[in-house]
Amino acid sequence: MIKWLKKQQVRSKCKQNQLAKPLCTYIESCDRIRTDLPFQENKYIVFDTETTGLDAHKDRIISIAGVVVQRNAIIYRQSFEKLIKQERIGNKESSPIHQILSQDLAEAQAEEEVLQDWLSFTRGAVLVAHQASFDVNIVQHHVLKLFDIPLFNPYIDTFTLARRLDKASIDSSPTSNQAYDLDTLCERFQIKIEQRHTAMGDALATAELFLHLVQHLKERGNQKTKHFIS
Amino acid sequence: MTSFSALQSIVNFLKAHPPFSFIAIEDLYSLAEEVELVFFAQNESIFRMNQPPNAYFYIVKKGAIRLTQEQDNIAVLVDECATGDVFGVRAIFAEDTYLSSATAAEDSLVYKVDVEKAKKIVQDNSRVAMYFASIFASGLSMHKDEERKARRFLVQKEDWFFNSAGIDTIQIQPQKAVITCLLEKSIQYGATLMTRHKVGSLVLVNEQGHPAGIVTDTDLRKKVIAKGQSSDLPLLTVMSSPVLTIGLGYSLLEVLLIMTAHKVSHLCITEDGSTQSKVIGIISQRDVLLLQGNNPAVIAKHIQQSEDIDLIRHLRDQAEKLVHSYLYQELAIPLISNIITEINDTLIEKAVHLAQAKLTDKGLPPPDVKFCWLSLGSEGRKEQLLRTDQDNALVYEDTHDEEKAVAHRDYFLQMTKEVTRLLVHWGFVECAADIMASNPTWCQPLSQWENYFEEWISFPDEKAVMNMTIFFDFRPIAGEFALADRLKQYIFDSIQRNSAFLSYLAKNALQNLPPLSFFSNFIVEKNGEHKDLFDIKARAMMPLADAARIFMLEFNLPIYGSTFERFEAVSKLEENLKDICTSAALAYEIFIKHRALTGFNEDNDGRYINPKDLNKLEKQILKNAFETITKLQKILEVRYQVNYLQ
Numbered sequence: 073m074i075k076w077l078k079k080q081q082v083r084s085k086c087k088q089n090q091l092a093k094p095l096c097t098y099i100e101s102c103d104r105i106r107t108d109l110p111f112q113e114n115k116y117i118v119f120d121t122e123t124t125g126l127d128a129h130k131d132r133i134i135s136i137a138g139v140v141v142q143r144n145a146i147i148y149r150q151s152f153e154k155l156i157k158q159e160r161i162g163n164k165e166s167s168p169i170h171q172i173l174s175q176d177l178a179e180a181q182a183e184e185e186v187l188q189d190w191l192s193f194t195r196g197a198v199l200v201a202h203q204a205s206f207d208v209n210i211v212q213h214h215v216l217k218l219f220d221i222p223l224f225n226p227y228i229d230t231f232t233l234a235r236r237l238d239k240a241s242i243d244s245s246p247t248s249n250q251a252y253d254l255d256t257l258c259e260r261f262q263i264k265i266e267q268r269h270t271a272m273g274d275a276l277a278t279a280e281l282f283l284h285l286v287q288h289l290k291e292r293g294n295q296k297t298k299h300f301i302s
Numbered sequence: 303m304t305s306f307s308a309l310q311s312i313v314n315f316l317k318a319h320p321p322f323s324f325i326a327i328e329d330l331y332s333l334a335e336e337v338e339l340v341f342f343a344q345n346e347s348i349f350r351m352n353q354p355p356n357a358y359f360y361i362v363k364k365g366a367i368r369l370t371q372e373q374d375n376i377a378v379l380v381d382e383c384a385t386g387d388v389f390g391v392r393a394i395f396a397e398d399t400y401l402s403s404a405t406a407a408e409d410s411l412v413y414k415v416d417v418e419k420a421k422k423i424v425q426d427n428s429r430v431a432m433y434f435a436s437i438f439a440s441g442l443s444m445h446k447d448e449e450r451k452a453r454r455f456l457v458q459k460e461d462w463f464f465n466s467a468g469i470d471t472i473q474i475q476p477q478k479a480v481i482t483c484l485l486e487k488s489i490q491y492g493a494t495l496m497t498r499h500k501v502g503s504l505v506l507v508n509e510q511g512h513p514a515g516i517v518t519d520t521d522l523r524k525k526v527i528a529k530g531q532s533s534d535l536p537l538l539t540v541m542s543s544p545v546l547t548i549g550l551g552y553s554l555l556e557v558l559l560i561m562t563a564h565k566v567s568h569l570c571i572t573e574d575g576s577t578q579s580k581v582i583g584i585i586s587q588r589d590v591l592l593l594q595g596n597n598p599a600v601i602a603k604h605i606q607q608s609e610d611i612d613l614i615r616h617l618r619d620q621a622e623k624l625v626h627s628y629l630y631q632e633l634a635i636p637l638i639s640n641i642i643t644e645i646n647d648t649l650i651e652k653a654v655h656l657a658q659a660k661l662t663d664k665g666l667p668p669p670d671v672k673f674c675w676l677s678l679g680s681e682g683r684k685e686q687l688l689r690t691d692q693d694n695a696l697v698y699e700d701t702h703d704e705e706k707a708v709a710h711r712d713y714f715l716q717m718t719k720e721v722t723r724l725l726v727h728w729g730f731v732e733c734a735a736d737i738m739a740s741n742p743t744w745c746q747p748l749s750q751w752e753n754y755f756e757e758w759i760s761f762p763d764e765k766a767v768m769n770m771t772i773f774f775d776f777r778p779i780a781g782e783f784a785l786a787d788r789l790k791q792y793i794f795d796s797i798q799r800n801s802a803f804l805s806y807l808a809k810n811a812l813q814n815l816p817p818l819s820f821f822s823n824f825i826v827e828k829n830g831e832h833k834d835l836f837d838i839k840a841r842a843m844m845p846l847a848d849a850a851r852i853f854m855l856e857f858n859l860p861i862y863g864s865t866f867e868r869f870e871a872v873s874k875l876e877e878n879l880k881d882i883c884t885s886a887a888l889a890y891e892i893f894i895k896h897r898a899l900t901g902f903n904e905d906n907d908g909r910y911i912n913p914k915d916l917n918k919l920e921k922q923i924l925k926n927a928f929e930t931i932t933k934l935q936k937i938l939e940v941r942y943q944v945n946y947l948q
Binding site: 137139144145146147148149150151152153189193262263266267270272273276279280283284286287291 | 342
């Protein structure tokens with residue numbers, strides 16, 4: 073409800089020219105997405121982030137990557153991958169996973185610049201990620217902080233799709249959740265993850281997983297984009 | 303916007319799979335930009351037979367794609383592509399409709415590559431283009447339909463079938479050993495049955511004995527072994543079905559036409575010709591070829607039995623037509639040249655026999671020394687597909703008696719004159735350079751031949767080298783073959799003594815550089831009768847034949863072999879030369895076929911081809927074959943230390 077109000081507020085700002093043009097273009101393009109269209113008529117961006125931790129409100133994004141999926145095809149040349157310049161990113165929990173150290177961020181861009189580009193890249197696209205709420209939330213948190221707008225893209229969670237495919241109940245035990253982590257699912261669908269725990273490596277694997285899941289769910293009568301939205 | 307690492311994932315895949323593994327990494331990145339990964343659900347269609355080509359070709363990343371051909375609304379499996387296999391690639395070479403339909407056999411991820419954009423990258427990478435073309439040319443197919451298309455690339459005439467001798471009259475017979483097996487039996491059972499009965503195919507039948515499918519060696523190899531499929535599964539899971547059936551009473555010609563039209567290699571013979579009756583036999587493409595193979599044998603036999611020189615001439619013409627039809631049927635060149643060699647050899651034997659008989663009639667009986675008729679040049683290498691010049695010689699035993707020596711000489715000269723006269727009558731043109739046994743210089747006792755070779759090997763001047771390319775390829779045809787063997791051994795020994803000789807020969811062989819600028823600028827004759835034409839003999843075939851000859855001499859190959867056979871023999875003897883010899887043999891096959899077809903079409907020796915008459919695919923294939931020559935010449939240069947030679 074609060075998010076809905078925020079969106080309305082931002083939309084009226086656009087109408088009154090109180091918001092930067094690129095942000096308004098992003099918002100309008102997302103508002104034009106019609107989730108009641110057949111699935112293949114929308115554009116999807118499968119993405120992943122590498123972060124300093126798992127708290128969407130406290131942790132920071134180190135890198136973000138996405139690739140376009142349209143008409144059942146992964147379109148590699150329409151892809152995005154950037155490192156974000158952050159101070160003191162090293163920590164015991166996440167550093168061993170993403171293995172990006174402060175010194176690797178020499179080429180990185182400022183957060184504001186990267187997220188602004190990200191919003192342009194994701195114009196009019198449905199976002200897709202594995203355990204998407206975390207990635208969407210952390211991006212949204214920082215977008216809100218920097219630009220005072222929420223994310224307008226609808227999003228799809230491949231984790232949820234996989235569970236739906238197996239009709240697994242949402243509140244199942246942690247052991248069964250493990251069967252739906254990216255590694256296990258990729259193994260199940262024989263998807264090779266080229267560079268696990270890099271944003272692009274995971275995004276590409278998720279994109280392949282997405283193609284598989286969508287196909288199987290389509291066979292069960294889910295034909296429209298809205299049938300997949302979380 | 304493009305992420306480097308997104309492209310990297312494609313590049314990593316491509317570089318692990320030929321032919322993309324031959325492309326430079328930076329080019330792979332440009333190629334990757336044109337690649338999309340598409341998901342195809344099981345049974346989803348990618349393209350359909352007879353449709354115009356998409357703007358893409360495809361590489362299987364995961365899963366399996368079936369290529370099928372529809373016949374009377376039934377799909378016949380042509381090939382199945384797995385990870386790394388390329389399909390739909392023909393669009394690069396020929397603008398034509400698809401010859402098969404591609405369907406996902408299971409859920410599959412397929413890279414699709416924009417042809418227009420990829421074209422340049424592929425064409426700039428000759429090894430990639432070579433890969434595609436060599437697949438076409440070698441029969442090591444990724445995709446049978448495309449290979450077939452490519453193999454057909456030289457066929458222009460529609461009526462070739464009707465030129466061939468006899469095949470329209472020979473009736474097919476059901477093969478005695480048709481082995482049938484119930485559909486439900488296991489793959490293991492079927493394989494055992496095939497092994498026990500020594501057959502390459504099995505007809506699967508239902509309980510009524512009606513044919514339901516065929517399983518061949520290839521099916522077992524490709525669908526069971528290569529895929530790690532369990533052999534406990536029923537045979538019907540791997541069979542090709544439905545079966546094409548015919549009844550009895552068809553001619554070989556009709557059988558061939560059916561096989562060609564439906565692009566199948568087996569036909570099942572049933573009682574009433576339909577699939578709803580009992581199986582009584584099976585006929586394979588191979589059977590047809592073997593049955594046809596009887597024809598040259600029959601012709602050769604007729605030649606042997608005949609004393610009528612005009613009838614023999616007629617038989618020779620008939621044989622030539624047969625060869626013509628073989629070429630258009632795309633039979634393997636070694637097979638065709640073996641057939642024509644056999645016929646030519648029979649003719650020569652016949653000519654020698656008739657000449658001796660004639661001399662005996664005139665009161666000149668054969669002397670008591672043995673002789674051996676030698677064919678030289680391409681005839682000696684068993685590579686004549688057309689009637690080219692006569693190149694031959696005669697060697698006979700020495701005698702110490704000078705008087706007898708003169709008598710022998712007179713006799714053999716009279717004999718050779720008669721032989722060459724007969725050969726001319728039968729359509730072999732006289733050699734312009736007079737390298738014929740009827741020339742006294744080339745009608746000599748063994749000791750004189752040894753002198754000739756000793757001279758050429760010790761003092762290889764330019765003229766000697768030219769002679770050598772003809773004379774080193776001698777092959778015994780009639781008379782006492784041991785004389786030829788002795789001469790051959792003498793040559794090997796002499797080369798041992800003159801170690802620089804092979805280097806000299808190699809240097810000479812390198813002078814005919816292949817036209818590498820084939821595409822942009824064909825190397826053509828600058829003036830004269832053949833202005834603007836390309837000399838395929840001098841520029842393409844000779845460099846290969848020269849190399850094979852040098853290898854033959856280095857490795858002391860005892861065979862009187864063709865260029866292919868020489869390359870083949872060397873590839874078995876020397877691991878280092880295996881790859882190059884294999885591709886060289888293939889390249890030679892391409893050239894010889896090209897030359898033969900040009901010759902037939904223009905009624906000449908096919909030596910000159912007009913680059914304008916070549917289509918894109920032909921140019922591509924020729925260009926690739928030229929690359930092999932370049933590679934081979936580099937090897938010669940190093941192996942025989944040509945650069946140290948002054």
